[in-house]
Amino acid sequence: MPVSPLQDPDVAAIRQFNRFHTRLVGALNERMLASDYSLAQVRILYELANARPDAPPSARDLGDILQMDAGYLSRLLSGLESDGLLARTPSPENAKRLALTLTERGREVFSGLNEASAREVASLLSGLPAEARGQLTGAMARIRRLLGDTPDTRAFILRDPRPGDLGWVIHRQAALYTQEYGFDWTFEGLISEIAGKFVREFDPARERCWIAEMEGEVVGSVFVVRQDDEVAKLRMLYVDPVARGRGLGRALVEECLRFARGAGYRRMVLWTNDILVSARRIYEAAGFELLEEEHHRSFGHDLVGQNWGRDL
């Protein structure tokens, strides 16, 4: 029995946000739209300024991108041309298409508008402390990611942990494993304790933690801890679903192996569970071998724990 979407609190929350953000963007654009150029013209300038110089778009391309009527567009382009902001030159290979490029003056005008718009945003930010800005951009990145907006750069970076990262990794991992495998909160307790112990007994020479970041968001982690002088242990390998399929897991494990070799270890071991298949594949690819398995009951499930290891 389908309930009305009006009853869904998530739907209500999103619509409320949409109203809020639409108003916000309206306010930000208000002053900018008081310029000599209409919104449509500014959008054209934006596209042209951001186009690849070796492949300038034609009027048709612009129409497709901006979803504008060809006739309307033609007039707008004429206006911009007679203002000296853009040049229409026949493409070398296809004389039917007119290549559109910004003139020097066009670039100046656009960068003026662009900077004004950036200033508006900057003044919005000026009242916020650095931590709040990070939260703001992080939340925005998350929304885009969740709604399938492909970020420009999907590269990840590995870095040392900063305060707050451990909690974040615990939070995400607990939420993820609860959702995917039905783990109960004892899992979150376990990883909290592991993380806390790691910090308390931290030996910088022989232990390390990496945080993976993509688009400003934490999307992965891994820890190397000392088991004994000869053996390092890899713990809490975590790869967020949004970052899967990009070799992040492999990169994290390889970073661990490299560090462990440099720190003088002879061997690396790790403990995992059989149901974590994607992790298993990473370990196999990184040269680990399954040593032994034992049944145990944890996190509300009957699981098969696995010990893996490899020489360095």
Place this chain on the structure above:
Amino acid sequence: MPVSPLQDPDVAAIRQFNRFHTRLVGALNERMLASDYSLAQVRILYELANARPDAPPSARDLGDILQMDAGYLSRLLSGLESDGLLARTPSPENAKRLALTLTERGREVFSGLNEASAREVASLLSGLPAEARGQLTGAMARIRRLLGDTPDTRAFILRDPRPGDLGWVIHRQAALYTQEYGFDWTFEGLISEIAGKFVREFDPARERCWIAEMEGEVVGSVFVVRQDDEVAKLRMLYVDPVARGRGLGRALVEECLRFARGAGYRRMVLWTNDILVSARRIYEAAGFELLEEEHHRSFGHDLVGQNWGRDL
């Protein structure tokens, strides 16, 4: 030396999000705008449908709210009136102002549009698993909060923890204390370990944890743990800055006291540090007394630890 706002990655991230969201909202509204009514008319219907029935707005009120030209508005209202969607009746106390109210038909039309819009949003959500929805609305709530949009209801609720909450609380608290007091990451390690130990040794009859939620976001927490049969210990009281000044800290502590009494404890104690002044005030107001202080070096600072306690 002020750098150009174009250089600021936060500004760039926000502008990118703004473009993304504007496009998204445009796509969501596309079908709805294909209805018989223009955006301006729909906005009017929205305002009227959401107005307090005992204080129907006048044309002037609407103009102020919607930032519309009075003449334009007048025409739009005429159109809606002749379509039978709204009634203009003179206000009893001020005959100059015409009270605008939706007719039965107006309410029907609006709820049709409203539902169509909600359906669009619902179909956007339909592809997302429950966890992603929670993240989405959470991120949206955070943005609104950070940018100072006052939510309709600023009430908080206290609830039991769910998987992911512990990590979130650790994350937030570590970020907060790092920013406000310069604590290093050993603080995060400590609270992670405390949280983990709490879960491992959890005794449902005598221990408990509350998570405070406001607008769907976790904004506070507190733990009660057993010290011995007679004495309960309050730990990890955390109140997010955004929730301050609403009595959340007091509510959390009182919940603890109530629970501790019910669980048969005779006394409650807690440990804190002198620099956490806002926490101190909460403890004092809740009847705790400072028992002893000791100097210690932790989290990268010289601190004064305090033991507080009160009988139940």
Place this chain on the structure above:
DNA sequence: CCCGATAAGTTGACTGAAGCAACATAGTCA
């Protein structure tokens, strides 16, 4: 009780945004 001031609302005239359709022109392919 009336008169000016003012608030609320209406109407006419106008501008710019945007879409549609007919048309011109240049390339493409049989």
Place this chain on the structure above:
DNA sequence: TGACTATGTTGCTTCAGTCAACTTATCGGG
């Protein structure tokens, strides 16, 4: 070469929205 298609231009129209002049109603003060 001729039919066809892609690209762009122009004329016409509609609608959204603004401005200013105007009407009407209310209110306060003499």
